[in-house]
Amino acid sequence: MKKIINDVALVEDQMILGMVKAYPQYLKKLDGYNVVVRANKKQGKVALISGGGSGHEPAHGGYVGTGMLDAAVAGAVFTSPSPEPIYEGIKAVSAGAGVLMVVKNYTGDVMNFEMAGEMAEMDGIPVKQVIVNDDVAVKDSLYTVGRRGVAGTVLVHKIAGAKAETGADLDTVQAIAQKVVDNVRTMGMAIQPCTVPASGKPGFELSEDEMEVGIGIHGEPGTQRETLRPADEVVDMLMERILADLDYTGHEVAVLVNGSGATPLMELFYCK
Amino acid sequence: MKKIINDVALVEDQMILGMVKAYPQYLKKLDGYNVVVRANKKQGKVALISGGGSGHEPAHGGYVGTGMLDAAVAGAVFTSPSPEPIYEGIKAVSAGAGVLMVVKNYTGDVMNFEMAGEMAEMDGIPVKQVIVNDDVAVKDSLYTVGRRGVAGTVLVHKIAGAKAETGADLDTVQAIAQKVVDNVRTMGMAIQPCTVPASGKPGFELSEDEMEVGIGIHGEPGTQRETLRPADEVVDMLMERILADLDYTGHEVAVLVNGSGATPLMELFYCK
Numbered sequence: 372m373k374k375i376i377n378d379v380a381l382v383e384d385q386m387i388l389g390m391v392k393a394y395p396q397y398l399k400k401l402d403g404y405n406v407v408v409r410a411n412k413k414q415g416k417v418a419l420i421s422g423g424g425s426g427h428e429p430a431h432g433g434y435v436g437t438g439m440l441d442a443a444v445a446g447a448v449f450t451s452p453s454p455e456p457i458y459e460g461i462k463a464v465s466a467g468a469g470v471l472m473v474v475k476n477y478t479g480d481v482m483n484f485e486m487a488g489e490m491a492e493m494d495g496i497p498v499k500q501v502i503v504n505d506d507v508a509v510k511d512s513l514y515t516v517g518r519r520g521v522a523g524t525v526l527v528h529k530i531a532g533a534k535a536e537t538g539a540d541l542d543t544v545q546a547i548a549q550k551v552v553d554n555v556r557t558m559g560m561a562i563q564p565c566t567v568p569a570s571g572k573p574g575f576e577l578s579e580d581e582m583e584v585g586i587g588i589h590g591e592p593g594t595q596r597e598t599l600r601p602a603d604e605v606v607d608m609l610m611e612r613i614l615a616d617l618d619y620t621g622h623e624v625a626v627l628v629n630g631s632g633a634t635p636l637m638e639l640f641y642c643k
Numbered sequence: 644m645k646k647i648i649n650d651v652a653l654v655e656d657q658m659i660l661g662m663v664k665a666y667p668q669y670l671k672k673l674d675g676y677n678v679v680v681r682a683n684k685k686q687g688k689v690a691l692i693s694g695g696g697s698g699h700e701p702a703h704g705g706y707v708g709t710g711m712l713d714a715a716v717a718g719a720v721f722t723s724p725s726p727e728p729i730y731e732g733i734k735a736v737s738a739g740a741g742v743l744m745v746v747k748n749y750t751g752d753v754m755n756f757e758m759a760g761e762m763a764e765m766d767g768i769p770v771k772q773v774i775v776n777d778d779v780a781v782k783d784s785l786y787t788v789g790r791r792g793v794a795g796t797v798l799v800h801k802i803a804g805a806k807a808e809t810g811a812d813l814d815t816v817q818a819i820a821q822k823v824v825d826n827v828r829t830m831g832m833a834i835q836p837c838t839v840p841a842s843g844k845p846g847f848e849l850s851e852d853e854m855e856v857g858i859g860i861h862g863e864p865g866t867q868r869e870t871l872r873p874a875d876e877v878v879d880m881l882m883e884r885i886l887a888d889l890d891y892t893g894h895e896v897a898v899l900v901n902g903s904g905a906t907p908l909m910e911l912f913y914c915k
Contacts, residue, residue, distance in 0.1 A: 373834050373851055375910040377873045382909060389914030393900075428908035562645050579645055601649045628665075635904045636700035637654060638647040642661030 372571040379568045383425045383447055390432045397436045401463055404456040405445040407432035408463050417535040417544045418442065418464035421473040421528060422457065423480050424449040426567070427588055428632065434525065439532035440473075441466075448567050449589045451479030457487035461496060469497035469541035471548060473527050475520025476504040499541055501548040503527055505555045507616040508585030508594050521588050522629050523555035556617050558585060558609045561631065562599060565590035584608065588631070602641050644843040651840045655697045655719055662704045669708045673735055676728040677717040679704040680735050689807040689816045690714065690736035693745040693800060694729065695752050696721040698839070699860055700904065706797065711804035712745075713738075720839050721861045723751030729759035733768060741769035741813035743820060745799050747792025748776040771813055773820040775799055777827045779888040780857030780866050793860050794901050795827035828889050830857060830881045833903065834871060837862035856880065860903070874913050 377385060383405055391400045391407060399410050406422075422431050422444030431443035441464035446452035461470050470491065474484045481502060488498040505523030512519060531548035539547075561583050564573035567590075574590040577583060582605070585593030600608075628639050649657060659677045663670045671682050677697075694703045694716030703715035713736035718724035733742050742763065746756045753774060760770040777795030784791060803820035811819075833855050836845035839862075846862040849855060854877070857865030872880075900911050 373871065375834065375874050375877065375906065375913075377875055377913055382913070385913040385915065386909045387912075389912030392914050393912065426907075426909065428912070433908070562647065599645065602647050603649055605647065632907045633905045634647065635698075636705070637658045637698065640659075640661030640665065640700070641647075641649055641654070641657040642664050643657065 372566050372568065374566070374568060376568060379571075382568050383445055386425065386428070387432065387445055398432065401456075401459055404459050405452070406442055406456050406460040406463070407435050407445070408442045408460065409435055409437070409440075411437065412441070412464065412466060413536075414466045415468055416441075416466050416538065417468045417541050418461075418466055418470045419473060419528065419532050419535055419544075420444065420457070420460050420464060420470055421475075421524070422446070422452055422460070422484075423475055423477070424451060424589070426565075430525070434528045434532075438536045439528045448569065451477065451483050454483045454486040454490065457484055458490045461487060461491040461498065462494065465491070465496045469499065471531065471535070471541060471544050472498060472500040473524065473531065473548060474500055474502050475524050476502050476517055477515050477519065497541055499545045501527065501531075501545060501552050503552050503555075505552070505557045506559070506587065507556050507612050508558050508587070512587060512591060519587050521557055521559065522627060523551075523557045525629075526555055526625065526627060527551045554617070556613045557627070558612050559587070559631065560584045560593070560605060560609060561586045561590075563633075565631075565633075585612075602638070603643070644838050644840065646838070646840060648840060651843075654840050655717055658697065658700070659704065659717055670704065673728075673731055676731050677724070678714055678728050678732040678735070679707050679717070680714045680732065681707055681709070681712075683709065684713070684736065684738060685808075686738045687740055688713075688738050688810065689740045689813050690733075690738055690742045691745060691800065691804050691807055691816075692716065692729070692732050692736060692742055693747075693796070694718070694724055694732070694756075695747055695749065696723060696861070698837075702797070706800045706804075710808045711800045720841065723749065723755050726755045726758040726762065729756055730762045733759060733763040733770065734766065737763070737768045741771065743803065743807070743813065743816050744770060744772035745796065745803065745820060746772055746774050747796055748774050748789055749787050749791065769813055771817045773799065773803075773817060773824050775824050775827075777824070777829045778831070778859065779828050779884050780830050780859070784859060784863060791859050793829055793831065794899060795823075795829045797901075798827055798897065798899060799823045826889070828885045829899070830884050831859070831903065832856045832865070832877060832881060833858045833862075835905075837903075837905075857884075874910070875915070 391398045418441040420442040426448040442460040444452045503520035503524045504518035506519040663672045690713040692714040698720040714732040716724045775792035776790035778791040854871045
């Protein structure tokens with residue numbers, strides 16, 4: 372495994388420490404937990420909390436700030452955080468108007484966020500949630516029943532977070548988050564596998580002329596392996612699946628292109 | 644060569660087109676040239692222009708905008724733009740208060756920016772320049788006489804760009820840019836080589852446990868090849884060279900960490 376690293380057992384802790392140290396004007400860390408919260412807590416506002424496994428940076432800590440998340444909970448790499456840090460995060464950001472949990476559709480995340488939400492409700496904190504499931508590639512997978520939640524989650528953070536910042540109530544913020552979920556679709560591909568530090572080996576192997584289509588954010592294999600094609604054809608292939616899933620005809624659409632953390636920007640910008 | 648790509652001959656053109664199409668509120672492209680300029684030209688302000696080879700994204704087009712650059716000129720990958728597009732860029736952004744060229748210290752860039760500046764001066768546009776040479780790794784290299792200009796250039800764009808935005812005159816903006824140049828030092832390392840699309844092959848080879856220390860932004864080999872060490876030791880090794888070059892004792896320091904375009908954020912955040 373070739374990575375810039377100190378200690379496999381400490382990658383998450385050291386990463387969260389560095390993130391809050393780099394941006395103290397925006398971020399704080401909860402003592403004892405890998406939970407990043409806004410430095411400027413705002414009373415009377417619906418609080419948004421999200422999170423999941425580490426290894427998806429800037430998700431989720433990088434989306435904490437004014438107009439987006441109030442807290443991000445980081446599990447180990449590609450592993451759901453347990454209910455306890457989520458519960459601590461909810462209590463820390465609760466500001467009198469309830470808390471919305473934005474959860475990506477992975478079995479562990481859904482279960483642990485739900486449990487944490489119930490614990491917080493027993494403390495009298497109103498908690499609601501949305502489950503993001505934007506990935507059209509697979510219906511059921513190793514990690515999920517139903518569609519997976521992937522990059523489209525960023526748009527939920529952005530749009531629901533902006534609504535919460537205006538002072539909207541919990542039902543309204545949940546409704547707008549759900550509207551984003553209902554309307555966002557994505558699909559991914561990769562030309563290289565990724566390597567989880569704790570495993571030390573790539574999740575799968577690709578030959579020099581192959582791409583993996585429909586890959587998930589944990590580097591789990593996708594729906595098909597094909598010969599690598601020109602960028603435009605790759606985009607056509609992904610768009611065909613996305614548009615077959617939801618008809619965007621007649622609607623304005625926001626387009627999000629992301630490189631899964633290690634694709635040079637040049638390869639994301641091509642346009643004719 | 645495994646890259647997401649359409650056509651080796653078109654990577655720069657298609658990248659610039661995509662960049663301005665993605666951010667029309669900030670960026671425009673000059674007809675016929677790979678020159679990105681601010682969408683909101685501001686009269687009476689000193690204009691900043693920079694540029695160089697492509698392949699360093701978000702440099703340089705990504706630094707065009709309010710408080711930073713007014714124009715960025717993109718050459719072919721790792722190749723200086725010729726004087727003509729630089730000259731066209733200068734004319735396009737000149738707004739009555741002169742133009743400052745921020746040039747990284749590579750022989751081709753220095754020569755071509757100087758020639759373009761002279762052409763613009765013959766048109767009556769006052770032009771000044773600073774040469775950025777922040778890289779402490781090597782004194783002379785394949786690409787440069789003297790120290791190379793690398794990531795520290797971003798701080799010149801940011802600080803001199805902010806000064807220009809306040810309405811400062813050309814001499815003042817040049818002086819503050821030069822002050823940044825005089826005080827910024829950087830050094831790089833890499834665990835993988837990069838591949839120029841037109842060549843199709845990595846610039847050098849590293850074995851599974853090796854790192855290249857003192858690497859330049861063109862993937863040119865560095866000063867030494869060593870066994871890959873823990874992140875903290877790598878940082879110590881780079882900092883020792885930086886601090887030996889300039890004594891920062893008693894000064895406040897801004898720290899810039901960057902991943903050369905393809906390093907996951909996690910590997911950049913580690914902190915103890």
